[in-house]
Amino acid sequence: MYVNCTERGGKLVSTTTTIRRLGDFVGQAVTVQGWLYNKRSSGKIQFLQVRDGTGLVQCVAVKAEVGEETFATCASLTQESSLRVTGLVRADDRAPGGYELTVQAVEAIQIAEEYPVSLKEHGVDFLLDHRHLWLRVPRQRALLKIRAEVERAVMNFLDGDGFTRVDPPVLTPSSCEDTTELFQTKYFDEEAYLTQSGQLYMEAVAMSLGKVYSLGPAFRAEKSKTRRHLIEFWMVEPEMAFCDHEENLRVQENLIVHVVNHVLEHCEPELHVLERDIDKLRAIQAPFPRMTYDEAITWLQQHDYDIKWGDDFGAPHETALAGQFDRPLFIERYPTAIKAFYMQPDPDRPEVALCADMLAPDGYGEIIGGSQRIHDYNLLKQRFEEHHLPQDTYAWYLDLRKYGSVPHAGFGLGLERTIAWLSGIEHIREAIGFPRMLYRLYP
The missing domain is CATH 3.30.930.10 (Bira Bifunctional Protein; Domain 2)
Known part of the structure; x- marks a missing residue:
């Protein structure tokens, strides 16, 4: 069941979908639930790579657009932290899967401890x-x-x-x-x-x-x-x-x-x-x-x-x-x-x-x-x-x-x-x- 994106009681209500289905919602606001795979920052912009089991999407958080609180939440996220991201779906041929999310809101569900399997080479026995x-x-x-x-x-x-x-x-x-x-x-x-x-x-x-x-x-x-x-x-x-x-x-x-x-x-x-x-x-x-x-x-x-x-x-x-x-x-x-x-x-x-x-x-x-x-x-x-x-x-x-x-x-x-x-x-x-x-x- 999908709910159109609206303001209800001061809160943003949006469609909850999977990363694999983002192509169905270009130009619309959706919520994706998943885990932070990777993150990088460029001053006042943070790039969150989020996975949900169906795919991987880059979520772009611009400080001037999301505000201090949401930007700080993005900064606090660690690898494999669980989260909900709401944002506008944008087609981008350069992005994994062909789509990006322009972040509107981020909810951290659980901030993960330091993740053992970091994004570097590990030995087979360790893995x-x-x-x-x-x-x-x-x-x-x-x-x-x-x-x-x-x-x-x-x-x-x-x-x-x-x-x-x-x-x-x-x-x-x-x-x-x-x-x-x-x-x-x-x-x-x-x-x-x-x-x-x-x-x-x-x-x-x-x-x-x-x-x-x-x-x-x-x-x-x-x-x-x-x-x-x-x-x-x-x-x-x-x-x-x-x-x-x-x-x-x-x-x-x-x-x-x-x-x-x-x-x-x-x-x-x-x-x-x-x-x-x-x-x-x-x-x-x-x-x-x-x-x-x-x-x-x-x-x-x-x-x-x-x-x-x-x-x-x-x-x-x-x-x-x-x-x-x-x-x-x-x-x-x-x-x-x-x-x-x-x-x-x-x-x-x-x-x-x-x-x-x-x-x-x-x-x-x-x-x-x-x-x-x-x-x-x-x-x-x-x-x-x-x-x-x-x-x-x-x-x-x-x-x-x-x-x-x-x-x-x-x-x-x-x-x-x-x-x-x-x-x-x-x-x-x-x-x-x-x-x-x-x-x-x-x-």
Whole structure:
């Protein structure tokens, strides 16, 4: 609800709006509520940079126009002080966002103490120790906005394609992938684990609803400190009944194109703050290039990488392979021996699986991993034996192959890696509000 600017009882009454909407009120008086980001003074003029969560605006206070009291209030404001500013909206192409406020009144809500995260260079450890305050700077705000829009785009795409969202448990009695360390906890008188993936549960609900997805946290106790890894991260995990390997790749490809286009449409100011090369994102169109694992190994060997068939790819290998293209690359049909137990072998060549990893350009690595799942009861039981998995723990998962089993497939999209790639940031730790890393649990 908006109220026109008038004098009422000796007080100025104006429209309260956000910085992002200032363009709707050029030539009118409005009130903006926010925090002081920065301030500078030029004698009898003070320039207040105010942020409100939607943007940044410069508010110009001229002493001769606002009076001694208001001018003194402006002078008393410290970095991150909360305030209300009332003023006339003026278009200015030189200003951030294209608009300025000519100050008429200022109300200080709370004068902040000396702010730890000042507008200078700080070390990473210092910034992470003060993550709760570091989030206020324009760069971090931009990343949080992009994260929100990526989540929105993913859900809009899947919801519009007939998927139903289902939330799997975070506490589980077993591992989804036996090659990864787990976080163990006591569940009353038995052991439980923090989930590393909701996939197995999503396979179960796919047999009820056909096409499903989850969006939630996952935990992997890998003692890794690379720029690509977090201990706690978020995944999007779709599963589809009556779906094969080819259809699985088609859904992944269309999803990524949709997300990129959504971010380009809704996050242009944030991408500008991050100095992201938007032309690179505009190049992300279907179809995506593909290589088989065999072709990738051959290419790496021809380019002097010390790797042989049966080895898994490391970060340098993925970076080199994806670096050939201006859009994500599918690497498909990895050896079954280096992939998870549930992946369907290629019927024409059982030593490789009907699986694929999607590698992002510019060194961001795998952003999606997926496969067709084993739907044959006897084959899955055999895989349990080969991987020494306790069948009593997985009895429910085997049941899915006894009662109306069908070919099905799915994938997991790592949210933070995807955001890091779309944003062009160096380290994945900035792609989530409060990163959990090998030596980082605070705040």
